[in-house]
Amino acid sequence: MRIKSMIVWVLLVILLGLCAIPTHEQRQHNALKKLLKVKRSHGIKPTQWSSSSHLSPHHDEELLQKEKDRIEALPGQPSNVTFQHYSGYVTVDSNRGRALFYYFVEAIDDHSTKPLLLWLNGGPGCSSLGYGAMLEIGPFRVNPDCRTLSVNPYAWNQVANTLFLEAPAGVGFSYSNTSADYKENGDKRTAEDSFAFLVKWFERFPQYKHRDFYIAGESYAGYYIPELADTILNHKNKSADWFINLKGIMVGNGIMNAETDGRGMDDHVWTHALISDQTYEALKTYCNYSTEAPVSPLCDRFENKTAEEIGYIQDTDIYAPVCMQSSSSPHNLTTHSESNHASNGYDPCGEKYLYSYLNNPDVQSAFHANITTLPYPWDFCSDIVSPDTWKDSPWSMLPIYNNLIANGLQILIFSGDVDIVVPVTSTRYSINALKLPIESPWHPWMSDGEVGGYSVVYKGLTFATVRGAGHQVPTFQPARALTMLNSYLQGKPLPLSKHS
Template sequence: MANTRWSFLFIFFVVLINLQLGKVLATFPTDPLVQQLKDRVVELPGQTFNVSFAHYSGYVTVNEKSGRALFYWFIEAVEDPDSKPLVLWSNGGPGCSSIAYGEAEEIGPFHIKPDGTTLYLNPYSWNQVANVLFVDSPVGVGFSYSNTSSDLLTNGDKRTAKDSLAFLLNWFERFPQYKGRDLYLTGESYAGHYIPQLSQAIVRYNLGAKEKGINLKGYMVGNALTDDYHDHLGVFQFLWSSGMISDQTFKLLNLLCDFQSFIHSSNSCDKILDVADEELGNVDPYSIFTPTCSATISQSNQLLKRRNKVGHIGQKYDPCTEAHSIVYFNLPEVQQALHVDPNHAPAHWDTCSEKIYSSWKDSPKTVLDVYRELIHAGLRIWVFSGDTDAVIPVTSTRYSIDALKLPTVRPWRAWYDDGEVGGWTQEYAGLTFVSVRGAGHEVPLHKPKLALTLIKSFLSGSSMPSLKLVSDS
C-alpha cells in the first residue's frame, strides 16, 4: 500500500513538473532549442529507410512588417556534423524551388521515386561532407510566402539578396551552434546572380558588424548566369557548333540579341529565339544528349527563351523527375511532416513560379563587377559547368571568366575520378573553373558521383584530382 502511495506521488510530481516546464517553454517561444525541436523532421512519408542524421524544416521571417518568410530545409551531415562546414544551396529561375531541385533531385539525401510517393536515399548526397541548408527564395517560391500580396509581384535581385541575408542572420539565431561555422554558398543557373550577390551582401555586412560577422569562406556556382553579353555569345556559339541551328539563325541571334537581357529581351530577339527553338527540335536544351519527357515536350520547346530557368530532367535517366516532385510535395501528409503552415500553403505547390519569373523587377546584365569585388576580398570562388547544357553552356562560362582577365595559376588540364576523365579545369588567381564531362544544366543530377568529388575538392580548397598512375609492382 505504501509503495502504491509513493508511486502515485511520484507520478503526480512528474506530471506537475512537466506542466510547469510546458508553461516555461510557452513563455519563451523564441528559445533556440524550442524552435529547433519544433522544426525537427521526425520521418517523411514514403521513407522506407532509416537515417542517422537530423534534419529540420520550417520558416524564418525576413521582414516583420510585410510578413515575408522563407521556407528552409536543413540537413545535418551524416557523420560528425559538429566538425563539418555549413553549405547553403540555391536554385535559380528566378522563381524555382531549391527544395524541388537541389534537395529532391540533386544534392540532397531524399530523392523521389517515379510513383511520386516513395523516397530513396541518394548515396552521393552532399551531406556526406557538409551540413546542407536549402532555402526557397524569394517569397512566392515553393512554400515561402508573404502576408503582403504585392510582394509576389515586386521581387528582384536586390530584395532577394537583402532577404537572404536577413534569413541567414535569423537562422543563426535559431541554430546558434552554427554561428561562426565555416559557411560556403552554392547554387546553379540564376543562382549565378543570387549567390555572388548574397556573398557581397555578407561581406559588406561583416565590415559594419559590431559583433563577429558571418564566417563566409567562399562560393561556388554551376552553369551560372553571369554576364548577359558573354552568356548570349556562348549560347549561340554552342548551339551552332553542336549542329543544332543554321548559319543564318546563328548570325541573326548574334545581331538581334546582342547585349539583350536574359530576363527582359526585345521582340526581335524573341522572334529569332523562336526560330532557333524550332530548329532545335524536341531536344532537351538542358541536357542535349538525353531523352526528353514525353509529357513535357510542348513545354520543353518553350524553354530556350527562358534559358535561366531549370529544366525538365531526371535521374538514371528519368526526364520526368520534376513531375515526381509535384506529386510528392502536394501530398498533405508530406506538407505536415515538413511543418508547412496550412494557412500559408500554396493552393497548388509547383517547382517553379511563372508569376515570379514574369514579374521580376531588377536583374543586372552582369555580376562580373561583384566577382572582382569578392576576388579582392579573398573569398574562395569556384565556377563549374556541365558540358552538355545548351542553356548556359560551358562556352558562356568560359567567355565570362575570360572577361575577368585573371592571371593563370595552373593551366588547363583534365581532372580524374576513379581513373576516368571527369572533366577539365583551369586555376586562375582568385578563381577556379571546372567543367564536368557529360553533365547537363543540373550537374549533380546527371553526374552525382563527379559532383560529390567536386564539392569535396572545393571545401578542402584543393585542386581537382589528377590521374594517379598505379605501378605494376
C-alpha cells in the first residue's frame, strides 16, 4: 500500500512540473466585479449608443485565407475527430492594424444545414477561447497532463456550428499594431469591431451567409451580446442585400442593469447563508445601487466585510470544490475523486491545465496565433484590457432589450442558481423591471429524467434557471446546458417531463 502511495505521489509531482502552474490567474468574474464597482463610482461614462458602418466589399483573399486558417490537428488532439475546425485573425481596422482572433468549429454532423452560433465571454477583457471554447462548450478539454486533449461529450457543435471571438483587441490572442488602442476599449467600440469582424468573417466563410445565426455568452457578455445584436439590426435596416440572419440571443448569468445587479447579489449571498444578518442589514442601509449615487465609504466597507465573511470558496459556484494545486506547495493537491463536482466531471484545476496548454508554442502555432505581435502572453483575462481603462458602459441593457423584443428576436436568458457573481436574483429583478406579460408561469423543466431547472416564458423572452450550475453554466452542468440549447435552437419549450 505504501509503495502504491509513493507511485501516485511521484506521478502527481511530475504532472505539476509539466503544467508549470502559475501562482495566480485573472478571472472573468474578478474583472466583472471590478468594472461594476468602478462604474458605480462614476469612473466609466455611460455609452452614447449608436453604431457606425463597417460594411466591407467582398475580397477574394478572404476565401484564400480560409484554407490557411484550417487546423490540421491540435497537439494532443484525439484521433477520432471528424469535424473541421479553423482559427486565425480578421482585421477590423487596417489603418491601425487591429485584428481579432477567432476559433471556429463546424458541427459534427450536417454542418451544411445546422445553424451558426457565436459565443462571447465577458470580463471585460476575458478570453472566449479560454473560457467558452476550452472550458465550456467547445469540443475538447485539456487533460491534467496539460499536453493532451479529451473529447467533451457535451460540446455544442453537436447541434450547431460554433464560432468563438476574442474581443476587443488586447484579449487573448487578439491584438493591435497601435498600442494606444488598448487604452481606448469600451462597449461601443467592442460592438463596432465585433460587427466588422462578422462582416469579413462571412466573406471568408460565405456558405454561412443567410444561415440561422445566434449569439450566446455569459457574464459581461450580458452587455456585449445585446449591443452586438442591436448593431446588426441597425445595419439590417439600412441594407437591401443583408446576409446576417440573426434569429436570437442567449445570455447566461449576464449583467443587465446596474441597480438590480448589485441588489440581487446582496440578497443571494444572505439567503444562501454566506453572510451575517448584521452585514446584510448594513448593505441595505448604506449601499445605494441606483445610477445616481457613487459608492459610499460605508458601503465599500461592508462589501469588503461580505468578502471576508464568505471566505475562500468559488464565487462562481458556491458548492464547487476549489483547486488546491500550488506551484509552491506540491503537497497541496486535489485528487481526481475530490475534483469531480457531483457527477459531471468538473475539475476545479481545469484552468491551470489550460493555461499551460495555450502557452505551449506548438499549440499556439497550431492555432495560427501571431505570438510575435502580442505584447503579452496568453491569459484568461487581459492585464491591458481592464476596468481601469474601460471607456464606456451603459447603465442598463433594458432599453436595448425592449428594442430586440420589438424586432422579434428569440431571447433566452438563463441563470445558474449557485452563482454569486451575477446571481439568479439579480437576473430576476432585471427581467421584472421589463414588465413583460407572462405567457407560461413558473414551472420545472427536465433534463435526463430529473429537474434541470425552472422557467418562466414572458411575451418576447424566456427565462430559465439551471439547477446546480454556477456562473459558467456549461462548465458546471454540461448536460443540462446542452438540453437547454437543443430546445432553444429547435424553437421548442424546455422539456416539461422526462418523457418529452
